[in-house]
Amino acid sequence: MNDATHSATAPPPADDTLRALGALDARLERTNELLRRMLAEVAKTPSTHAIFVDAGYVHASAGLLVAGTEDRRNFDLDAEGLIDALIDTARTIFADSRLLRVYWYDGARRRIHTPEQQTIAELPDVKVRLGNLNANNQQKGVDSLIRSDLESLARHRAISDAALIGGDEDLVSAVEAAQGYGARVHLWGIEAAEGPNQAEALLWEVDSQRTFDLDFCRPYVTRRPVTMYDNESEPPPSRDEVRFVGAQIAATWLGERGRDRLAELLPGDPYLPAAVDQDLLVEAETRLSRSLRGHGALRRALRDGFWQHLRAQY
DSSP, rough: OOOHHHHHOOOOOOOOOOOHHHHHHHHHHHHHHHHHHHHHHHHOOOOOEEEEHHHHHHHHHHHIISSSSGGGGGGOOOHHHHHHHHHHHHHHHHHTEEEEEEEEEEEEEEGOOOHHHHHTTTTTTTTEEEEETTTSSOOHHHHHHHHHHHHHHHHTTTTTTEEEEEOGGGHHHHHHHHTTTTEEEEEEEEOSSSSOOHHHHHHSSSEEEEEEOHHHHHEEEEEOOOOTHHHHHHHHOHHHHHHHHHHHHHHHHHHHHHHHHHHHHHTTTTTTOOHHHHHHHHHHHHHHHEEEOOHHHHHHHHHHHHHHHHHOOO
């Protein structure tokens, strides 16, 4: 039998085969319709961004750039004004995106909000997250908070873009974690007053970079006036007097903080952490009722007296 004869005499497909093909076509059409709906919803859903601010980095960098000091006690930061400016910047850069919120990371003793941090926490669209402060006023645990939030938001597709304001190399892992879930991370920094203030490894890892200059930062940083004493025209105190005041302050310091804090401080002898050194200077000026700024020899005598007392107690 030739092919033409076979084709002409072949039986038609069975009814159950036709029904199976029809059911398959129907399922495919339903699947395609679901995909079309899903893609339409995705197209209508705006992308979302969040801003992550390392407050320690901002205070140190902006303070040094505008006020010439990293010490928070020597200047005021208009956090509300700065946050508004950051939100406006993000609105311009991520024009088709909505803001989730601003995360403000800072340190506080026993993670108890300071009045300033409470005020920031009350701002709309702002979430304050606190790490600890150690005896030297150094932040602890802030980088891990940033990583946790970045990774969690990226993993749950809550954000498509993250603006990160910081400079610590420890943030590299946070960037990598967020990028691993598809989020883009944009590093924002503050113009460096004295050498780089952002780790190279961090700069290499992010998707884009932006630097805020002096003109941007100046409106939000105000240096506090230096206390002037009535006896500035009189001869300065002797080195022995200042050394004795240093020992008095050390005794008070040790009584308030204890031997555990002393053990943390001693490995740095004869150098003091910047925060402790600033506290020592301010307290000495209060007790002496005069400024020691510009008196390098007297400030060294002050530190000598402070250390002399502490060494004697260990």
